[in-house]
Amino acid sequence: MNTKSAKHLCAGLIMFVIMIACIAIGAICMPTVAYADSANPYLQVSCNEASKSGEGWNWQQEAGNGTLTLNNYNGQEISIGGVNNGKVDVVLVGDNKITVTAPYGNMAFNTYNVSTLTFKGSGSLTIDFQRTATEQAYMRGIYMDGNASSTNNGNLMFDESCTVTVKVYGTVAEKNGSVDAIYIRNDRTGSGNVTVGENATLNIDLKCDKPYQTYGIFAKGNVVLNGTVDIKMEYTGSGAANNTWKDVFTYASYPDCSIGTNAKITSVCPGSSGSSLTAFPLVANGAERISSWTKVVTDEQYFENDDCLVHVWDHCADNISFKNYSYEKLAAPLTLEDKAEYDVPATVYGGDVAYSSIALSASGGSGEYTFSIVSAADGNKNGVGISSNESDLNKIYVAPNLRGVSEATEITVKVTDKGGYSKTITVNIGAVAAPTYSATVDNVDFGTVRVGYSPVTQVPLRVANTGTGKINCILDSITLEGENASAFTLGFYSNPYSIGVGKENTAAWSVKPKSDLPVGSYTATIKFSGTPEYSQYGGSSVEATATVTFVVTEHDFDTSTWEHDENTHWNPCKDAGCAVHGNEAAHDTEGELKNATAATFDTDGYTGDKYCSVCGALAEEGTVIPAGKYIRVSQATMTPAAITDKLTANDLVFASLDPSKYTVALWRVFDLTDNALNTASGQYPKDSKFIANHEYAIEIAFTAVGSYEYEEMYATHFSTFTVNGQPTQISTVSSLAGSKYRRITLTAADTTIPVTVTDVQISFSELNVERGGSYTFTATVNGTGAFDNSVIWSVEGADSSTISVGGILSVTANESSSTITVKATSKQDSTKYATKTVTVRSLITVSQKGVETQYKVVAGGKINLTAATAASGYHFKEWQVSGAGTFADKTAQKTEFTVPNENVTITSVYELHTANGEGWLTDSTKHYHVCSCGTEIDAAPHTFGEWTVIKPATEDEKGSRERSCSVCSYKQTEEIDKLPHTHNPASAWTNDATGHWHACSGCNEKLDFAAHTPDRAEATETEPVKCSVCGYVITPALGHTTHTPEENWRYDENNHWHKCDGCSEQLDKATHTYGDWTVTKQPTATESGEKERTCSVCGYKQIETVPMTGESEKVAITVTGGNGGGSYNVGDTVTVTANAPEEGKTFKGWRDANGNIVSTDVTYTFTVTGEVSLTAVYEDINAGGGEQPGGGQPGGEQSEKTGLSGGQIAGIVIGSVLLAGIGGFAIFWFAVKKKKFADLIALFKKK
DSSP: OOHHHHHHHHHHHHHHHHHHHHHHHHHHHOOOOOOTTSSSSSEEEETTSOOEEETTEEEEEETTEEEEEEESOEESOEEEEEEEEEEEEEEEESEEEEEESSOBTTEEEEEEEEEEEEEEESSEEEEEEEEETTTOSEEEEEEEEOOSSSSOOOEEEEOTTOEEEEEEEEEOGGGTOEEEEEEEOTTSSSOOOEEEOTTOEEEEEEEESOSSOEEEEEESSOEEEOSEEEEEEEEOSSSOOOTTEEEEEESSOGGGOEEOTTOEEEEEOOOTTOOGGGGSOOSTTSSSOOOSOSEEETTEEEEEOSSEEEEEEEEOTTSSSEEEEEEEEOSSOOBOOOOGGGOBOOEETTSOOEEOSSOOOOBSTTSOOEEEEEEETTSOOTTEEEOOSGGGTTOEEEOHHHHOSBOOEEEEEEEEOTTSOEEEEEEEEOOEEOOOOOEEEOOEEEEEEETTOOOOOOEEOOEEEOSSSOEEOOGGGEEEESTTGGGEEEEEOSOOOEEOTTOEEOSSEEEEEOTTOOSEEEEEEEEEEEEESSHHHHOSOEEEEEEEEEEEEOOOBOTTOOEEOSSEEEEEBSSTTOOOEEEEEEOOSOSOEESOBOOOSSSOEEOOEEEOTTTOOEEEOOOEEOOTTBOOEEEEEEESSSOBTTOBGGGOEEEESOTTTEEEEEEEEEESSOGGGSOTTSOOOTTSBOOTTOEEEEEEEEEEOTTOBOOTTOTTSOOEEEETTEEOEEOSSOOBTTBOOEEEEEEOBOTTSOOEEEEEEEEOOOSEEETTOEEEOEEEEEEESSOOOOEEEEEESOSSOEEOTTOEEEOOTTOOOSEEEEEEEESSOTTOEEEEEEEEEEEEEEEETTEEEEEEEETTOEEEEEOOOOOTTEEEEEEEESSSOEESOTTSSEEEEEOOSSOEEEEEEEEEOOBOSOOOEEOSSEEEEEBTTSOEEEEEEOOBOOOEEEEOOOSSSOEEEEEEBTTTOOEEEEEEOOOOOOOOBOSSOEEETTEEEEEBSSSSOEEEEEOOOBSSSSOOSSOOEEBTTTOOEEEOOOOOOOOOBOSSOEEOSSEEEEEBTTSSOEEEEEEOOBOOOEEEEOOOSSSOEEEEEEBTTTOOEEEEEEOOOOSOOEEEEEEESEEOOEEEETTOEEEEEEOOOOTTEEEEEEEOTTSOEEEOOSEEEEEOSSOEEEEEEEEESSSSSOEEETTTOTTOOOOTTSOOOTTOOOOEEEEEEOOOOTTOOOEEEEEESSSOHHHHHHHHHHO
16 A cells, blocks of 8 residues: 555544544434424424324324325424335425424424325425524435335425425534535435426525535435426535535436426526536437537527427536526427418519518527528528518518529528527529610600691600619600601600619600691601610610601691681681681672662662672671761851950851751850859850950851751761861750750960960870770870960760760760770860870670679670580580670680670570480490580490390301390390311321421311421431421431541530541440549638539540538537537537546546547547537546546546545545434434445455
């Protein structure tokens, strides 16, 4: 024995002696056991006791088995003793609680010699055990023990729907104690299994300040967790907890430990090597351990399959083991259903992004789905993705410009859930076609017009994109070309910039013919020139042309018809609505004279109406010849013609110029300047001299002589009265002898002062006056000396209108004259006067549907009338006028009105539609009545009956049938197709150079016609090219007989041959003989490679594409006892390094999953080809080669064949206590750490 081993042996013996002493002390100090009804504050029952009960509990015993029912129990520790392996059920009713205040035996709930302890029921139990080291060293929530012989410290079960919470908080480091939630002694003969049923819940809450040997569940046998388990362990001491902290620990082999398919596990364990559940079979079927993780994110990792999910969120220091995790059964496996709606339709390069019709959706798994594109069958994933836009979220899209022109292909779509588990489907994506570029421009036909046409309205140009790519364009993209291009004008509006696919533009350009073009036909080319959006597919331009046409012709005048107005006549144009006059000329007066009569003394005559000799229109109206008895003009002279201050009234002499018809009956004078000088009768004394500068009115009266008469107001022969050639004014006094007094106004001249009138001016700015209106004129007289600045107002050319002495012109409503001349004559000097001629217009009011419009037009002028749109159910009837005036057609909606010489109102009149009394009118689709205005009314589709066959169809002739409308009797007739001809094809082929067919024996139709199918590519010297179907010789044989092969081989992609140098015959033809493939360009993840092989006969090289590698597959490299593991791509180079060996150990090598040593290097480098699991293997330096995997990591087992090396016994603690009493039970516990007891005995024997 070496020195080091001797030291270790001594240490072991010393510890053994110390432990024996501690056991003896414990036996002396052990308190006496008492029942719950004694003074001791805990509950104790035994399986050989009679049934009994207490507050919140009831004990029933039968045949060595017992049932403890806790019903809202709130007490202290519970201890149960078993006999002959009795079974104990703890039935939980309501909420129960054990609070440890004065612990007995260091446990809150303990059993002895109980084969199976089962918590059951639907209630709950909470164990609250909180102590410090000054009171307690070892603290256990549930503790099961038994003796070392045949009796049992059996199994612990949580069943039905019970809930058990074990809370143990201990401060035990000071006494080197331990804190355990559930502890089953492993050195007894029972199974020591722990089972949590599927519907049960076990909660463990544990705190301890000791850095080692603390357990959540310590089992001897199997651990089966089928229900809900929540383990929370907290280290409250200084530093860190070591690897002996375990949430679940068992001495059984790990495959016997399992988690049920419906379990839900959560664990938080601070041990340095993490949870012992790293070794549990966390796959739902219990068949294997976790060998790879579906997702690793920083400090978290997930494992998921179709059945369960494991989530680990806290690693240990070695970054491999874990300590905080959860396990749960998945309600449903992750599912990504393959749907046709995921397929993406074809699109065009430069076009819109194409989307699948529905969004990707998944179900089951751990939720939170992420979709991705894994690969494409053609190796091109560019432009293919999953949309993140809200409107198209999770739809598959193809961006054509990113993908590029390509064929349709399949892609692999993957869904990954929160746990990193994924499923894939394949989806079809359509081709990305190269864009095509084409456009059309619509032709424009302005039709035919007559020379002198009105300006033509412009027509928008329509340019349509008929291709699959966008066309860029500008305003200058439209031009006019051709000989007549200058005859048209292009209109340019807003810049179009481009015309999209399937779009058109009608807002950028227009065209119209220019005005005043002469007779001729005009045609120009409209040319559109755009540019393709992508010139690599469409070249430099996209062009389209159309034609614009316009025809100007001479008017077609109807020379057989004359139309006319008052002044001219013309031939009308035959075109409807054309107002151009042909051969227009003024009327002559050489035609017929009508209505002429001679006048007599008592009767008026008429000069007669003159008609045009060309058109027969009235050219000139006749005039009235007054009867001889009417006095039309009465004239007189006054001598002297002027008055001065030297004359009296008696000095004035008046004489009639035609005394045979009329005479001057009397005269009188009035001083208008100073009325006081007039006599009582108002007259100025005739014997008094006129006073200079005074104004005098001299009134005279004419009287008819004999049979002559005055009829002044008769329109055709009114009388005029003049004195000294100047018109007189009508006096306001009564008339005499049928004639009103007439007066002239004179101013007596001052013979002492020379008086001169230079001119007279009239002020009136208007050029027109209207009938029925009054207008004020003013006059200004200019002169020298004491001249009279007044004027005498008069009108000339008026029929009934007058002007007052104050210059107010009153135009009567029926004034017939078209012009009136107003004259102002100086009273001082009648030779001085001024005139103003105005045009007289009629006021025409047009009233339509309550709206009035006024026109001011001279008599004889024209007004164009258009009737307002009739209300629904009405039509225009006619025009009505309140007075004179004529309509070209009073019943036409558009007509011309000739203005009369009076004011009138024109009204449009409407009436309800009324059928014209005829029967039904029909066309092919409807029947209807026609209103008298020409409008269709009562229109309705035909109501047809059944068809009646009129003529049956045969094979040779079509038939016919008819049906009638039941309303209007309209008959609809249609053909019946010939009866099908039953062809009788000949058995032999008929052929010609175009093809072959079977001839029908009953008609001339060619049946089964098809082009010839050559039986060979070309004729040879001896063999023609024939149709393989009908035998027709397509190409005769060449006639060549002797073939001489060329020296060099010819080949295509499949064969090689020698060609005859005298014909096209292929000699020695054979398929290629290839060697092995040679990769000439290695593929990458983003770029395809190439490979080639060569025909050994002819040298032809076959070249093929090697697909892109795509995204490399990630595989797991698992390393135990070293570092360098992780997730890598296939092909990566990985280097792993073993941990430093423990004392007394040396590194032996790396062992793979098959148990083979693959390398003896501490640092091992290799290339990844798939998943790899490597374990660092160590061996004792002086031992016989026994291996210890993982460098002594927790969970490893030492081979039984390996002997004890010096100092390898980490500790042996043996204690026994024997206690006898009534209802007694015995406790014996034994624990060995790492080494079996037999090993210890063998060691002693060697010494």
